[in-house]
Amino acid sequence: MAARLNPTAKKLIRQSRNKKDALIPLLQDIQAIYGYVPSEAVDLIAKELSIFPVEIYGILTFYTQFYLTARGRYTIKVCQGTACHVMGGKEILDYLSDKLGIRKGETTPDGMFSLERVACLGCCGMAPVIVVGSDFYGRCSIQKIDELLDKYRSKRAKKVK
Ligand code: FES
Incomplete structure (x- = not known):
């Protein structure tokens, strides 16, 4: 719109x-x-x-800092630097893409999440790393992803009430 x-x-x-x-x-x-x-x-x-x-x-x-379309309430950045890639960052990005039904650069139809792949976030010792909004999550795993998505969805639900 x-x-x-x-x-x-x-x-x-x-x-x-x-x-x-x-x-x-x-x-x-x-x-x-x-x-x-x-x-x-x-x-x-x-x-x-x-x-x-x-x-x-x-x-x-x-400039990658600019967006031409509306972003989701939370942008999920999945690090694809070398350390994160080796530790499963690609699988996490693919899983998020499947789970949310969007590709990198896109936003879910409900406006909740946008998905991005990013280069090294500078904390390789915590690989694989993702950032949701302004929250950082190190040593991430596919198992943690569902919990994280539920956490942010319930945050929104509480605000709506
Ligand atoms: S490669 Fe992901 S934080 Fe460095």
């Missing part, structure tokens, strides 16, 4: 009028608001900064 830009986003973009140097920080700010950069934001940024939308999409697709 298309995101309608909120007043904060519009104000941020208009404050950067004709400041091409502000493009990347501006995209970061927009993503901080929405969790991704909506196409409506790209259109307004292009207009205000006098650049072509295709240039903005070039940046958005070049």
